[in-house]
Amino acid sequence: MKTGRRARTHAPQQRPRLGAVKGFTDYRMAKRALVREVSRGVVPLEHVCDAHPELLRAARNVGVIAKRDCPICQLADDRADVPPDETDTLRLVTYVFGADLKRKSGHVVWTRAELDGLAAQHRSFTAYVVECCLVCGWNHLVESYLLGRGYAG
Numbered sequence: 393m394k395t396g397r398r399a400r401t402h403a404p405q406q407r408p409r410l411g412a413v414k415g416f417t418d419y420r421m422a423k424r425a426l427v428r429e430v431s432r433g434v435v436p437l438e439h440v441c442d443a444h445p446e447l448l449r450a451a452r453n454v455g456v457i458a459k460r461d462c463p464i465c466q467l468a469d470d471r472a473d474v475p476p477d478e479t480d481t482l483r484l485v486t487y488v489f490g491a492d493l494k495r496k497s498g499h500v501v502w503t504r505a506e507l508d509g510l511a512a513q514h515r516s517f518t519a520y521v522v523e524c525c526l527v528c529g530w531n532h533l534v535e536s537y538l539l540g541r542g543y544a545g
């Protein structure tokens with residue numbers, strides 16, 4: 393049941409200021425639709441809780457705590473009618489893709505400073521932020537945006 397659930401903030405860490413970000417795409421609507429399908433049993437859990445071992449490792453080692461609950465663990469908690477887990481198991485991992493990055497394309501960015509450094513060194517690339525749950529393996533794209541010297545100022 394939904395009663396008694398604590399209020400959540402919706403202010404993820406490291407989110408760029410929306411007005412200053414080029415090519416920003418928010419995937420929350422797609423995520424909600426998918427979670428709804430899972431809750432209805434249309435999409436099986438194993439199709440959404442399938443985080444690749446490398447993503448899980450990145451989430452555990454360098455992932456930023458998402459400050460919100462995993463939607464799939466939340467579903468399970470609701471069904472079992474147990475209080476939500478207070479541990480920070482949902483992590484945000486940022487990947488960068490783009491021809492300008494050459495061999496660094498497809499890599500995980502470890503820190504905000506590293507991301508800023510890449511933006512200063514390259515003309516254009518895309519950052520993808522993925523959320524990943526350390527408990528159940530849920531993973532979903534959160535947002536993407538363009539970075540690089542071509543978009544500075």
Ligand SMILES: [Zn+2]
Nearest residue numbers: 462465525528
């Ligand atoms: Zn989970």
